[in-house]
Amino acid sequence: MDLFNQLRGILKVPPLVKEPLSRHTSLGVGGPADYLVFPSDAEEIRAVLLLAKEHHIPLLVLGHGTNLLVLDEGFRGIVMSLTNACSHCQFNNGIVKAGANVSLPWLAKEIARRGLTGMEFAAGIPGTLGGALYMNAGAFGYYTGNLVEEVVTMDSTGSLQARSRNELSFAYRWSNFQDEDVIILEATLCLKPGNRGKIEEILGQMLNERAVKHPRLPSAGSVFRNPSRQGAGYLIEQAGLKGMSMGGAQISLTHGNFIVNNGNATAADIIYLINLARETVREKFDIELQLEIRVVGGNREIGEK
Numbered sequence: 198m199d200l201f202n203q204l205r206g207i208l209k210v211p212p213l214v215k216e217p218l219s220r221h222t223s224l225g226v227g228g229p230a231d232y233l234v235f236p237s238d239a240e241e242i243r244a245v246l247l248l249a250k251e252h253h254i255p256l257l258v259l260g261h262g263t264n265l266l267v268l269d270e271g272f273r274g275i276v277m278s279l280t281n282a283c284s285h286c287q288f289n290n291g292i293v294k295a296g297a298n299v300s301l302p303w304l305a306k307e308i309a310r311r312g313l314t315g316m317e318f319a320a321g322i323p324g325t326l327g328g329a330l331y332m333n334a335g336a337f338g339y340y341t342g343n344l345v346e347e348v349v350t351m352d353s354t355g356s357l358q359a360r361s362r363n364e365l366s367f368a369y370r371w372s373n374f375q376d377e378d379v380i381i382l383e384a385t386l387c388l389k390p391g392n393r394g395k396i397e398e399i400l401g402q403m404l405n406e407r408a409v410k411h412p413r414l415p416s417a418g419s420v421f422r423n424p425s426r427q428g429a430g431y432l433i434e435q436a437g438l439k440g441m442s443m444g445g446a447q448i449s450l451t452h453g454n455f456i457v458n459n460g461n462a463t464a465a466d467i468i469y470l471i472n473l474a475r476e477t478v479r480e481k482f483d484i485e486l487q488l489e490i491r492v493v494g495g496n497r498e499i500g501e502k
């Protein structure tokens with residue numbers, strides 16, 4: 198049986214074939230995935246994992262695609278979206294158990310509405326809870342990893358692991374998940390009680406600050422990690438690169454560390470600007486910029502540690 202029919206046999210929702218990933222990333226660029234699948238529960242996730250393992254087919258987990266640059270060649274393998282699974286959310290005083298597909302901004306606002314503090318920073322970070330744990334997404338000096346009590350993952354053999362905080366590691370835009378071959382299914386977060394009015398005021402201030410500093414055009418957020426001394430956006434601006442464009446892509450005029458899609462950008466246009474920024478910053482400041490966004494192409498994800 199061919200792979201399509203095997204996937205069709207284990208999934209309630211039929212796989213999409215040669216689906217352009219530009220439709221599933223915030224940048225709006227990226228070539229096709231051989232198969233894009235939408236498992237409905239943990240059993241279907243396990244079945245896809247085992248099938249991929251048996252046939253040595255590369256597998257990529259997709260959150261909301263807000264930190265991804267998919268190359269124009271697309272992805273040769275199976276892309277798994279958790280859109281139809283892992284969407285549960287239970288609140289029990291300060292303890293929140295949520296599925297990986299839960300929207301991070303929604304969760305941050307819901308937590309604030311319940312008078313719990315600690316997640317205000319995340320209200321403006323697009324994407325899923327799973328993506329935020331994988332990336333250890335953060336803002337204003339706060340990080341998703343700081344809130345974690347436990348994370349449930351599934352490995353490539355389909356077995357489940359519930360790992361507590363002391364079995365996990367988080368650092369600036371890094372989590373242990375980036376070095377593992379696992380799918381994040383669920384997390385338990387711990388928040389503190391606070392004053393709802395004050396919490397919502399802080400959340401609003403953070404959203405306002407982002408609205409002023411960040412471009413409105415499609416992007417994947419910050420392209421580069423901030424080097425220890427100076428912000429990547431500042432260095433790119435000082436290098437005179439703000440507003441530089443290639444094809445439909447542009448180094449944002451609003452924020453030097455964002456590359457935006459003006460409507461018809463290709464991944465190649467964006468890669469050109471990434472290389473330009475890296476080379477110019479290296480030449481002018483002797484600083485090596487590291488990618489924050491994850492680049493996907495061919496049969497693999499190219500991440501920088």
Ligand SMILES: Cc1cc2nc3c(=O)[nH]c(=O)nc-3n(C[C@H](O)[C@H](O)[C@H](O)COP(=O)(O)OP(=O)(O)OC[C@H]3O[C@@H](n4cnc5c(N)ncnc54)[C@H](O)[C@@H]3O)c2cc1C
Pocket residue numbers: 223257258259260261262263264265279297321322323324325326327328329330331332333334335336374379380381382411416417418419491498
């Ligand atoms: C306008 C804008 C502003 C942004 N601002 C910020 C910011 O302030 N701070 C910040 O940290 N980031 C920011 N980002 C980047 C992005 O929103 C975060 O990194 C976000 O957490 C990514 O979540 P996602 O669901 O979209 O993940 P995706 O982009 O879909 O995936 C990112 C990585 O996580 C992996 N992954 C996703 N889900 C899972 C899972 N369940 N199990 C295993 N691996 C998984 C993917 O394979 C991929 O490697 C911004 C992006 C945009 C577009």
